[in-house]
Amino acid sequence: MDLVTHKVCRGAQSLDLTTKEFDLLEYLLRHSGRVVSREMLAHDVWHATARATPLDNVIDVTIARLRRKVDEPYERKLLHTVRGLGYLLSGRQA
Amino acid sequence: MRIRPPSVRARLTFWHAGVLTLIVCVFSVGILLFVGARLYAGLDAQLGREIATISKIFREEPDELRDLGPDWGITLFQVDDGGAGQQSEAWEREGLSRALQKGGSTSPLSWTAPDGRSYRVQSASDSSYHVAAAIDETSLRDTLWTLAIILATGIPFAAGLAIAGGYFLAGRVLSPVGAMAQKAREITAESLAKRLPVDNAEDEFGRLATVFNDTLSRLQDAFERLRRFTADASHELRTPLTAMRSVGEVALQNPLDAVAYRDVIGSMLEEVDRLTRLVESLLILTRADSGKVQLAPEALDLGALVGHVIDQLRVLADEKHQELRFRAVVRVHVRGDAALIRHALMNLIHNAIKYTPNGGTISVEVNAAGGGAMIEVRDTGPGIPATHQDRIFDRFYRVDTSRSREAGGVGLGLAIARWAVEANGGQIELASDMTEGSLFRVILPNASTESAGDRQLPNELRRAKQSIASP
Numbered sequence: 001m002d003l004v005t006h007k008v009c010r011g012a013q014s015l016d017l018t019t020k021e022f023d024l025l026e027y028l029l030r031h032s033g034r035v036v037s038r039e040m041l042a043h044d045v046w047h048a049t050a051r052a053t054p055l056d057n058v059i060d061v062t063i064a065r066l067r068r069k070v071d072e073p074y075e076r077k078l079l080h081t082v083r084g085l086g087y088l089l090s091g092r093q094a
Numbered sequence: 095m096r097i098r099p100p101s102v103r104a105r106l107t108f109w110h111a112g113v114l115t116l117i118v119c120v121f122s123v124g125i126l127l128f129v130g131a132r133l134y135a136g137l138d139a140q141l142g143r144e145i146a147t148i149s150k151i152f153r154e155e156p157d158e159l160r161d162l163g164p165d166w167g168i169t170l171f172q173v174d175d176g177g178a179g180q181q182s183e184a185w186e187r188e189g190l191s192r193a194l195q196k197g198g199s200t201s202p203l204s205w206t207a208p209d210g211r212s213y214r215v216q217s218a219s220d221s222s223y224h225v226a227a228a229i230d231e232t233s234l235r236d237t238l239w240t241l242a243i244i245l246a247t248g249i250p251f252a253a254g255l256a257i258a259g260g261y262f263l264a265g266r267v268l269s270p271v272g273a274m275a276q277k278a279r280e281i282t283a284e285s286l287a288k289r290l291p292v293d294n295a296e297d298e299f300g301r302l303a304t305v306f307n308d309t310l311s312r313l314q315d316a317f318e319r320l321r322r323f324t325a326d327a328s329h330e331l332r333t334p335l336t337a338m339r340s341v342g343e344v345a346l347q348n349p350l351d352a353v354a355y356r357d358v359i360g361s362m363l364e365e366v367d368r369l370t371r372l373v374e375s376l377l378i379l380t381r382a383d384s385g386k387v388q389l390a391p392e393a394l395d396l397g398a399l400v401g402h403v404i405d406q407l408r409v410l411a412d413e414k415h416q417e418l419r420f421r422a423v424v425r426v427h428v429r430g431d432a433a434l435i436r437h438a439l440m441n442l443i444h445n446a447i448k449y450t451p452n453g454g455t456i457s458v459e460v461n462a463a464g465g466g467a468m469i470e471v472r473d474t475g476p477g478i479p480a481t482h483q484d485r486i487f488d489r490f491y492r493v494d495t496s497r498s499r500e501a502g503g504v505g506l507g508l509a510i511a512r513w514a515v516e517a518n519g520g521q522i523e524l525a526s527d528m529t530e531g532s533l534f535r536v537i538l539p540n541a542s543t544e545s546a547g548d549r550q551l552p553n554e555l556r557r558a559k560q561s562i563a564s565p
Binding site: 049052053054055056058061064065082084085 | 356362363364367375409410433437441444
């Protein structure tokens with residue numbers, strides 16, 4: 001991931017991400033190996049002061065879209081959902 | 095020290111009797127004075143006639159004066175011509191000459207003899223003689239005295255009658271108050287449907303009862319809403335609890351491996367999350383009801399704020415292949431609490447996206463309206479049936495219960511949106527003239543459309559900052 005040029009690659013494949021998806025992926029990478037809750041994402045990536053149902057939906061959908069781009073074509077999944085807690089970006093299978 | 099006023103009935107009676115007694119007293123004194131004046135006027139006229147007769151006889155036939163008593167009934171007189179003069183026996187006996195010494199005037203006067211009899215005396219003068227006559231006025235005085243006694247005994251009697259009548263009348267007039275109080279005492283939270291009796295809606299008590307009844311109706315509505323709210327809230331709280339219980343019970347009945355347990359715990363945490371969100375929404379509304387929410391009003395560029403919300407939600411519309419249009423017709427600034435207005439708009443637009451089918455269109459427009467700002471959220475969804483329109487902002491109210499629950503809502507979004515807008519002095523409404531889709535309209539007051547130089551810069555900065563934060 002290149003923070004200056006906003007370019008992301010998985011393997012040799014370059015990924016085409018929106019700005020928000022890029023921010024999200026960057027945050028997940030910085031917290032790689034740790035579970036990231038929706039509250040953290042709302043606060044740190046979406047800069048929301050209060051938690052609201054619509055925003056939770058936005059986070060879920062953005063994660064889903066990011067997963068489609070990052071994980072769908074590949075056998076080894078990197079972006080995992082931890083039920084009840086949040087999301088996890090990790091090289092090993094959960 | 096102030097005397098505590100007794101009952102209204104007693105006060106009414108007191109005033110009624112008091113005023114009536116006063117009137118009777120004034121009237122009695124008036125009668126007494128009038129009758130007295132009339133009687134004395136008659137007496138004085140008679141005196142005048144007697145003096146004229148005496149003078150005439152004295153001038154023409156002075157010797158006949160002795161016969162005045164038997165012929166004319168004039169028994170009390172005196173004639174003084176500077177010589178011996180003449181006076182009747184009775185005059186002399188009573189010593190009426192003393193009465194004349196007092197005044198010397200020619201107008202009639204009353205004089206009481208030492209023996210207690212009183213007389214009306216008048217004198218008249220000619221160039222050569224004085225004539226005086228008197229009439230016994232004792233019977234007249236008796237008459238007046240009798241009249242005074244009759245009136246004086248009548249006054250307490252009238253006062254007593256006034257008190258009795260007033261007390262009875264006041265009781266009659268005030269009896270609806272008693273009946274209303276009796277009925278009102280029977281009304282409790284459980285029997286709010288009861289109403290006070292209205293005998294005549296036009297009179298004062300009828301109007302009072304009608305006002306009471308209207309108040310009761312409003313109270314009943316408020317109670318009904320509260321009851322429904324409590325019932326709905328309990329129901330919504332029970333659903334996740336039931337889910338957690340059943341997941342836990344199933345997990346405990348069968349031995350599972352670590353992965354399965356993690357799954358169970360995760361599933362329970364999801365329900366906890368749902369509960370938390372619900373409780374948070376309820377807390378917002380409870381704080382709103384108690385009026386304890388501190389607003390932080392600031393100058394807001396409404397277009398930028400709406401644009402920001404739409405940017406955040408756009409991904410949801412994209413996911414459903416919907417077109418999300420945004421147009422700011424004019425640049426509008428309002429004073430308001432940014433967080434609350436953003437919350438309201440977020441709920442409104444999210445609702446529109448949620449209930450509009452795939453491929454639909456949602457258009458949001460910011461415009462100026464009168465002295466305020468107007469935000470319209472229009473969608474091409476199924477719309478809201480007329481029967482639901484007036485309750486759509488109620489808490490926990492859902493048009494289609496099963497479908498909405500599937501979509502994850504509990505029916506508090508619009509209630510919160512309405513409160514957030516109204517807390518900022520605005521209005522939110524559902525335009526009912528739509529044939530297709532729904533149109534929610536938010537009006538915020540105190541908008542300014544001019545973009546004055548000194549205010550433009552901070553707003554430009556804010557917009558720039560927002561676009562960095564959320565492209």
